[in-house]
Amino acid sequence: MSKPKIAFYWAGSCGGCEVAVVDLGEKIYDVVDAFDIVFWPVAIDTKYDDIRNLEDGEIEVCFFNGCIRNEENEEIARLLRQKSKVMIAFGSCSHLGGIPGLGNLSSRDETLDYVYRKTPVFGNEDGTMPCTTCVKDGNTIDLPALRTEVSALDDVVDVDYYIPGCPPPLPVIEGAVAALMSGELPRKGAVLSTEKTVCDECDKEKRKKMVGKARRIYDDDVDTSLCLLEQGIPCMGPATRGGCKAACPSANMPCTGCMGPPPASQEQGSRMVTAITSLIAVENEREATAEEVAEALASLRDPVGFFYMYSLPTSFLKRRYNDE
Amino acid sequence: MSEIEINPITRLEGHGNIKIFTEDDGTLKQAYLQIPELRAFEKFCVGRQAEYMPQLTSRICGVCPVPHHLASIKTLDMAYNAPPTERATALRRIMHYGYMIEDHLLHFYYLGGPDLLLGPDTPVGKRNIIGIIETYGKEIASTIMEHRKYGQEMVRMLGGKAIHPAFGIPGGVSKGLTEEERDEVRSMAESCIEFAQTTLSIFHDKVMGSDFFADALKSSEYELETYNLGTVNKDNQPEYYDGDLRLTDTTGTQLANFVPFDYLDYIGEAVEEYSYMKFPFYRKLGWKGLVESPENGVYRVGPLGRYNASTSYSTPLANEEGKLLEKTLGRPCNMTLAYHWTRLTEVLNVSEMLRDLADSDILVEGELRNPVGEIQGRGVGSVEAARGTLIHDYVVDDEGLIKDVNLIVPTTHNAAAISLSIAKAARAELASGNTNVDQMNRVEVALRAYDPCFGCATH
Numbered sequence: 001m002s003k004p005k006i007a008f009y010w011a012g013s014c015g016g017c018e019v020a021v022v023d024l025g026e027k028i029y030d031v032v033d034a035f036d037i038v039f040w041p042v043a044i045d046t047k048y049d050d051i052r053n054l055e056d057g058e059i060e061v062c063f064f065n066g067c068i069r070n071e072e073n074e075e076i077a078r079l080l081r082q083k084s085k086v087m088i089a090f091g092s093c094s095h096l097g098g099i100p101g102l103g104n105l106s107s108r109d110e111t112l113d114y115v116y117r118k119t120p121v122f123g124n125e126d127g128t129m130p131c132t133t134c135v136k137d138g139n140t141i142d143l144p145a146l147r148t149e150v151s152a153l154d155d156v157v158d159v160d161y162y163i164p165g166c167p168p169p170l171p172v173i174e175g176a177v178a179a180l181m182s183g184e185l186p187r188k189g190a191v192l193s194t195e196k197t198v199c200d201e202c203d204k205e206k207r208k209k210m211v212g213k214a215r216r217i218y219d220d221d222v223d224t225s226l227c228l229l230e231q232g233i234p235c236m237g238p239a240t241r242g243g244c245k246a247a248c249p250s251a252n253m254p255c256t257g258c259m260g261p262p263p264a265s266q267e268q269g270s271r272m273v274t275a276i277t278s279l280i281a282v283e284n285e286r287e288a289t290a291e292e293v294a295e296a297l298a299s300l301r302d303p304v305g306f307f308y309m310y311s312l313p314t315s316f317l318k319r320r321y322n323d324e
Numbered sequence: 325m326s327e328i329e330i331n332p333i334t335r336l337e338g339h340g341n342i343k344i345f346t347e348d349d350g351t352l353k354q355a356y357l358q359i360p361e362l363r364a365f366e367k368f369c370v371g372r373q374a375e376y377m378p379q380l381t382s383r384i385c386g387v388c389p390v391p392h393h394l395a396s397i398k399t400l401d402m403a404y405n406a407p408p409t410e411r412a413t414a415l416r417r418i419m420h421y422g423y424m425i426e427d428h429l430l431h432f433y434y435l436g437g438p439d440l441l442l443g444p445d446t447p448v449g450k451r452n453i454i455g456i457i458e459t460y461g462k463e464i465a466s467t468i469m470e471h472r473k474y475g476q477e478m479v480r481m482l483g484g485k486a487i488h489p490a491f492g493i494p495g496g497v498s499k500g501l502t503e504e505e506r507d508e509v510r511s512m513a514e515s516c517i518e519f520a521q522t523t524l525s526i527f528h529d530k531v532m533g534s535d536f537f538a539d540a541l542k543s544s545e546y547e548l549e550t551y552n553l554g555t556v557n558k559d560n561q562p563e564y565y566d567g568d569l570r571l572t573d574t575t576g577t578q579l580a581n582f583v584p585f586d587y588l589d590y591i592g593e594a595v596e597e598y599s600y601m602k603f604p605f606y607r608k609l610g611w612k613g614l615v616e617s618p619e620n621g622v623y624r625v626g627p628l629g630r631y632n633a634s635t636s637y638s639t640p641l642a643n644e645e646g647k648l649l650e651k652t653l654g655r656p657c658n659m660t661l662a663y664h665w666t667r668l669t670e671v672l673n674v675s676e677m678l679r680d681l682a683d684s685d686i687l688v689e690g691e692l693r694n695p696v697g698e699i700q701g702r703g704v705g706s707v708e709a710a711r712g713t714l715i716h717d718y719v720v721d722d723e724g725l726i727k728d729v730n731l732i733v734p735t736t737h738n739a740a741a742i743s744l745s746i747a748k749a750a751r752a753e754l755a756s757g758n759t760n761v762d763q764m765n766r767v768e769v770a771l772r773a774y775d776p777c778f779g780c781a782t783h
Contacts, residue, residue, distance in 0.1 A: 047332065
């Protein structure tokens with residue numbers, strides 16, 4: 001009997017999710033023994049036409065990383081959904097939009113104009129831009145268009161499961177693969193990681209009150225044995241699902257939220273404001289005022305960019321609404 | 325006229341396709357490398373808080389997050405008037421060397437190398453790491469994985485995560501090494517030196533010894549004459565973390581030697597309608613399109629660019645290998661497939677540098693960071709990534725918000741050279757009547773030599 005087929009694909013991505021799979025190391029032997037990898041552009045020479053030639057549903061599981069940034073990403077997402085029984089959004093970009101999701105803070109035209117005309121290129125006096133169709137040396141060449149907005153995977157196709165993280169931590173990937181191989185999968189739509197928050201996994205001492213003024217990571221000395229948020233450094237720990245063993249705080253840096261919102265929380269920005277509010281309330285034994293919350297967050301000069309570093313397209317805000 | 329398309333190009337980082345247009349008689353009309361992706365970091369990083377740039381820009385590339393992280397923090401050191409402490413610089417170097425070893429090994433055993441280790445005509449399903457495991461056995465495969473893991477582990481020790489670490493703060497770093505960790509780094513470095521030598525002997529035996537490679541290495545199909553760019557130390561040897569940029573001509577003569585801050589005086593970028601990737605060029609000569617000519621400002625970066633833009637390697641074992649390279653292929657060397665040999669020589673070079681640094685007490689003693697000074701506006705930071713020179717350039721406002729961003733990434737520097745190499749390989753294959761999918765893989769062999777990273781290249 002032939003082995004079940006699996007596929008790995010990247011859309012608007014950085015390749016970190018691919019390297020995370022490579023970092024499974026010798027565990028990849030088990031995956032190769034159990035499955036036939038039919039598509040994995042970073043490592044295997046299968047082309048798009050080979051996938052088009054498969055039967056619908058012939059791929060057992062597709063691990064899809066990267067956001068939907070251009071028309072090609074969307075087309076291949078639809079193709080792989082059609083060919084796969086189980087579609088998994090792998091990593092922050094396909095799960096939430098990811099860091100490239102910050103592209104939703106400007107319009108497509110502003111973006112192209114900045115990249116090709118405003119940066120100091122010195123080689124583009126006539127203002128050339130990439131074109132969806134052009135004629136070069138008499139040859140007609142097509143190029144995929146950028147979409148007007150960046151989306152997470154489930155904005156364009158039906159998604160069965162989510163594996164969070166930028167990139168997903170090894171134990172989270174191993175857990176998900178083990179669940180797939182045993183066939184013991186949770187309900188559809190589940191995020192395959194712990195139900196805890198990053199704070200639950202962080203070993204820095206928490207005093208349950210603000211012990212420092214609002215500051216930025218490069219300001220005065222910080223006591224790295226204490227909770228960073230309580231010392232006034234913005235840290236997304238309370239608004240972020242665990243599974244990473246608080247990797248960034250363990251390197252004395254604040255969590256930036258890549259694992260996405262914790263269970264029972266729809267999005268990270270509002271969860272973060274709630275967490276700060278309750279920290280102040282516990283300290284004062286009364287409800288926090290708006291001024292106190294603003295003061296605690298005073299070092300944040302770019303709240304949208306920080307609260308939604310990985311999740312703008314799937315947040316309440318979604319994008320900047322403008323002329324398009 | 326007809327058209328052959330290779331879509332997507334594979335065993336490399338990022339997206340791309342090759343469009344080959346042929347004349348009626350089947351010969352090449354023109355071949356284009358097209359990069360269909362753009363995420364636009366230069367735009368969406370504007371408005372962000374500067375201190376998050378090392379983490380934001382590391383997401384340009386998950387294969388080479390460390391050089392982005394380090395180029396970014398060096399940019400902020402300058403913008404915040406905060407030169408890093410001696411200890412911080414040493415720790416950043418440890419992270420960088422660990423990364424370099426990992427990334428170069430990834431290319432040789434997983435990405436471009438399988439063409440050489442297994443032969444380019446190996447059936448499509450076997451021409452990859454799985455074929456390497458089957459052909460070379462699980463024992464050597466496990467050793468490969470172990471040494472890749474050493475590189476990743478050094479990044480993780482310092483940055484919390486092997487992929488997308490959190491480490492750099494203007495003026496320094498967030499975390500040091502303990503003595504135990506330093507000892508661990510030293511023993512990993514020793515093992516990496518040994519494994520670099522093993523890998524080089526595999527290269528000499530299986531690759532240099534194969535008919536395909538021996539012929540291809542010296543065939544005009546895989547040759548390209550360009551200028552070369554790389555970072556060098558004061559002795560004009562390849563430097564990976566910090567140094568001046570040296571540009572040399574096709575005879576190896578120095579054309580320019582400049583500090584990264586002045587890069588705009590030397591490098592321009594052209595835009596073509598058919599791709600999202602820009603085409604950098606040496607400004608003094610200008611952009612003449614996809615033409616191989618000493619009149620055109622096309623240059624190469626990466627292991628071969630560094631070899632050509634330098635005169636020797638800085639460590640004893642690597643320098644021995646460099647001399648063998650020079651005796652066999654000359655310097656400068658215009659054979660594109662020599663990228664593989666120079667890349668493996670660098671694994672040895674960096675492993676030796678890592679071992680030497682791991683002997684130093686500076687890793688475990690001293691301040692992790694200096695206080696930040698008054699924001700001075702613009703900063704430029706550059707490092708040598710595995711694939712070549714990486715330049716970050718930001719303007720930071722008084723509140724520490726990013727106002728402008730310009731990035732020139734290794735594979736972008738190589739955009740024109742890679743495109744020219746593809747066209748030459750396609751011309752030769754078509755002239756031999758080779759048009760099927762497996763034969764077209766030999767065109768991809770030309771581009772994989774560069775270890776391209778197209779997600780990076782368009783960013």
